[in-house]
Amino acid sequence: MQDTDAVLRTLADRSLEGQRSWANVADLAWAAGVGDKLAYKALVRPASIGAVAKHAGGGFSVTDPERVLLLFAARRSLKQARMTTFAAAQSLARTLPEYALGGTRAAAHYLGGTNTIADHAATIIYVPLGVAPDPLPPGDTALVLSAGEHELREWSAGYTSKAQTFADLFAQPGWQASAFRRELWRAWFAIDDWARQEVRSA
Secondary structure (H helix, E strand, O other): OOHHHHHHHHHHHHHHOOOOEEOOHHHHHHHHOOOHHHHHHHHHHHHHOOOEEEOOOOOEEEOOHHHHHHHHHHHOOOOOOEEEOHHHHHHHHHOOOOOEEEHHHHHHHHOOOOOOOOOOOOEEEEEEOOOOOOOOOOOOOEEEEEEOHHHHHHOOOOEOOHHHHHHHHHHOOOHHHHHHHHHHHHHHHOOOHHHHHHHHHO
8 A cells, every 4th residue: 555545544534533633744644654745745636626725824624524535545456455265364364463354344343333234245354564374265255455564553443444444445346345335425424514514513
């Protein structure tokens, strides 16, 4: 995953949790686990479309979390994933000190913990960067990807973050992934952002 993607993911995740304002770019860079220059670079595109607004006295705010999330999702690719069977992915997970589930299983977690949406798509599991498991059997029911120490520390609940989950579903083919992705969108963005602001200020 590119460092600029980590910045967009952090912006989207923090916005979804209610943090819109940042005192400076250095704080964002630290939160994303990247250098300041890369954080500045990653902000160029969202700022150019009005999804991020700079403050006159310094710092900046996310004005449109949806578009920041979509910028991140549009850049996501799963082509580096290793395809295998669900059973093999489960066996691999049991040998690791940490891992994170993504895709439809993470989506179900964020939608309340019970799957009422559709059959699960192929399981997505993130393992520590550098892990070299024995050759995995061929299959199409699980995708194994690598994540760095910073990401896995942020995903300590055992699931990928909200933004990562949405982006992976955006990149995953099949109607099941789309069904879960659309349900996440409804949960997060069914009410227009400006309408939410009006409710808060009323």
